[in-house]
Amino acid sequence: MALGIGCTARPGNSRNNKTGSWRVFYPVMDTEKCTKCGTCQLICPEGCIDQNPDKTYSIDLDFCKGCGMCAEECPDKAKAISMVMEEK
């Protein structure tokens, strides 16, 4: 992305600005354990969890800020999401 003078942005710019850069922990989804309940998608404040054709879920790490709410809210019987420290 070239810098716009005065920090200007054209429409649709948020697709180009990857806002996941300041994450400390990132979520890892274990699709074997996942019960496909959809709680993680509902709870994600950034709307970056999408359902796959096989009804499991995947997380868009370009925009995930690593808040950990999906891992916290994933039902006890599944616990399919774990948070892992970012290595930079």
Added chain:
Amino acid sequence: MEGSIAIAETVRLCRPQVIPAYPITPQTHIVEGLASIIADGRLDAEYICVESEFSALSACIGASTAGSRVYSATTSQGLALMTEVVFNSAGMRLPIVMGIANRAISAPLSIWNDQQDSIMMRDSGWIQLYAEDNQEAIDMHILAYKVCEDHNILLPAFVCFDGFILSHVYEPVDIPSQELVDEFLGPFNPYQKLDPKDPISFGMYATPEYYMEFRYEHDQAVHRAAEAIKKYGKEFGEMFGRDYSELVVGYKLEDADIAIVAMGSICGTVKDAIDEMRADGKKVGLLNLRCFRPFPSTDVAKALAHVNTIAVLDKNVSLGAKGAAAIEIKEACYGSNIPVYDYILGLGGRDVRKKDIKKIVELAEKGEGDMFYGLREEVL
């Protein structure tokens, strides 16, 4: 003509399309004058009576991003209230020109002159020009628009003139003709603007991956402004007969042993004092800092290279350090071994007279400096 009215009449010639302003002493006559000019139909502009200085500069941002040439003026507490918007407008790279009728900062409350208000905005990324007299104050308004609107610069500018000492003083001034100003400035040609047909957002946020690059580009633009001021200052001189191609101006400096460095209206007093000291055989000269941001370090070092003592007059103080100009002059002269002495003076309207300038030269000769000059010991 009163300085403020001369400035209002000159701003009219620059054809700003929007003027959001809030009155504050000693700036009041300028915005009052502009309000009359617009009410009388002598300028086709939108005058916005805002409820605070914060709103004044915010409205300037709105109007400027919408593609209008804008003007406002303020001073002291008004400028302090604008602070957040001062930095925003600079970062958004909007060519806003604002007059600053320099006044002291509270507390204690003072409506009188010093230069603490604009110096407070030193690091904001605005260009800062300082006028010695009312002619310079009006010329610098025209010049500032030319520099700011250059697509290679795109910065806002303060035109600073001492409150009361210039703003309320009657002096003969040459107000240029509308034809010449039109020819010099031309219509405002915004680099980019808000347009529903071609949407754009200004002043977006920058993640850690981009913020530093924006600051770097902003810094580079302020540095580039030095050459732009010189170039357009020369053009201004060719067109209007008064040259502004130098950011620092010497007076009897070529053969001087002692150089006084000063900004603003005090330079007039210093010149008179120098004439009298020269008559007594003292080789004293003046370096007038016309432009404080960008700071012309190289020009300063070159102009002062031959002197043996430098006395800097600061109508401001960075509390706990020194006067703002002295800090920069020392930086500019680093490695030269010329002693630089700082004199904080004229704060809150304290008069500075010729005898004070002579006394300061005597102190500098004795190597006494880095002090508040003219303190009333009996009230301390």
